[in-house]
Amino acid sequence: MENEFVSYELALALKELGFDEPCFTYYYNITGKLRTNISIDIDDVWISGSIKKIGITLAPTFSQAFRFFREKYDFFGCIDLHVSTPLHWYVRIDEISINDYVYHSDDDSKYYVNYEDAELACLMKLIEIVENV
């Protein structure tokens, strides 16, 4: 289940870019480890942007991270399988409002063997693009 969350380093980068939404859990800054001993009620919104806790970094899921880039920065990350030789997963990043892509991993000769590698690469590229805007 921990694979659903972005790494501590990426969570920090997302925080710098303004990510501040309720998450299932968080990282302890002192160790960089994910908090896993959690039992909460569904209505108990214990991790939210309005509750500032010291020494933690929110741990978004990949899906939350991609939504953040769609909604806050207008960038859409897409991962798909390219049936070619070699068969590979690729990453494409669109700027939604101009309906055009700004990055395609094939252009960089980057070919991913599995979906998860492409997903991680896509998120890292989104961070890089936004940091350099």
Added chain:
Amino acid sequence: MMKELISYNDSLMLRELGFDEACFAWYSKGQLILEHHIIFTGDQYYMRKEDCNAPTFSQAFRFFREKYQWQSYIEPTSDQHSRELGYNYCLWNYKTGEEYNTMPQNCPSGDWEFEKYEDAELACLIKLIEINS
């Protein structure tokens, strides 16, 4: 945060199709319960027949990728006439070549079916359940 999780009915359908993975939450009598201290530690909890795990959308799509070889993605696009932005979904089976999408066949390119990403994502999941049931 809760929009990360698929609905009770869709969770039941996924279970019928063989989904049996650890999740952040589960449905008890249709009510969502977050108990991920148990999930993370690998302990078991008691489930009645009408109870089931509550997968995230990411988990559900991964399940269809890995078990049924269905790749899917959501694509943003803008209508050529109105310039309004929207989304389509596309899914295809990379073993059989079968394909479904919501890109209108007899309309100018750029037409879309869904106004919001989340609507396209949900419709895509429902279609995957339908074609694999």
